[in-house]
Amino acid sequence: MSRKRWLWLLGVTSVALFVVLAIVDRKVQDSGGPGIIPFELAGSSERANEILGEWDASATDAARLSIWLDFPYLVLYGAFFCLAILAVRDAARCRGWERFARAGTAIAFAPIAAAAFDVVEDVFLLLVIGGHADGSAPAIATGFAVAKFVALGVTWVYLLGGLVAVVTTRRRVPG
Numbered sequence: 001m002s003r004k005r006w007l008w009l010l011g012v013t014s015v016a017l018f019v020v021l022a023i024v025d026r027k028v029q030d031s032g033g034p035g036i037i038p039f040e041l042a043g044s045s046e047r048a049n050e051i052l053g054e055w056d057a058s059a060t061d062a063a064r065l066s067i068w069l070d071f072p073y074l075v076l077y078g079a080f081f082c083l084a085i086l087a088v089r090d091a092a093r094c095r096g097w098e099r100f101a102r103a104g105t106a107i108a109f110a111p112i113a114a115a116a117f118d119v120v121e122d123v124f125l126l127l128v129i130g131g132h133a134d135g136s137a138p139a140i141a142t143g144f145a146v147a148k149f150v151a152l153g154v155t156w157v158y159l160l161g162g163l164v165a166v167v168t169t170r171r172r173v174p175g
Contacts, residue, residue: 003083010080017073024066031059036066039128040121040145048128048138064129067122074122078115081155082108088162095169100162107158114151120144 001009025035033054042048055063089104124141 003087007080007083007087010076010083014073014076014080017069017076021066021069021073024062024069027062028055028059028066031056033059036063039063040125041142042128042138043142045134045138048133052129052133060129064126067125067129070118070122074115074118078111081111081114081152081159084159085111085155088159088166091166092162095166097165100165104158104162107154110151110154110158114148114155117144117148117151121148 021036025037029035031054034051039048039051042051052060085104085108089101089108092104093101121141121144124137124144127135127137128141
């Protein structure tokens with residue numbers, strides 16, 4: 001299958017699972033407590049226990065489901081963003097933007113790293129929900145969540161910068 005088809009398949013599947021995750025997160029928040037991202041960023045046993053205390057049993061079950069659903073989601077977004085970066089890199093190379101293309105080769109690893117960080121984060125979040133909030137699990141989960149968000153930020157900056165450059169150069173090219 002071509003890269004373009006993989007991008008479409010991974011992109012559509014990622015968006016569909018993201019919608020499911022958003023619905024599940026809404027169920028977490030329906031208890032009056034915070035959603036899954038504040039839980040990821042709790043950072044301490046105190047804050048993790050506070051969040052767990054704000055959630056009722058239904059919200060806790062929904063949070064656990066969200067974390068389990070995140071495992072296939074992280075595979076999808078990791079692969080999608082890696083292929084997207086490689087596509088932008090190749091478009092840059094075709095336009096003679098060698099420095100931007102070289103950066104893309106290195107940055108293509110960022111979404112894979114983000115997905116790997118997400119795996120570790122999810123494991124520690126499951127430990128927190130499973131009754132291990134008083135140890136180091138909340139801090140470890142937060143550390144890996146922050147690393148994930150930084151790697152995804154690098155990914156987004158490269159992709160958006162590349163897409164803006166490609167679109168603006170298309171406008172300048174006559175005919």
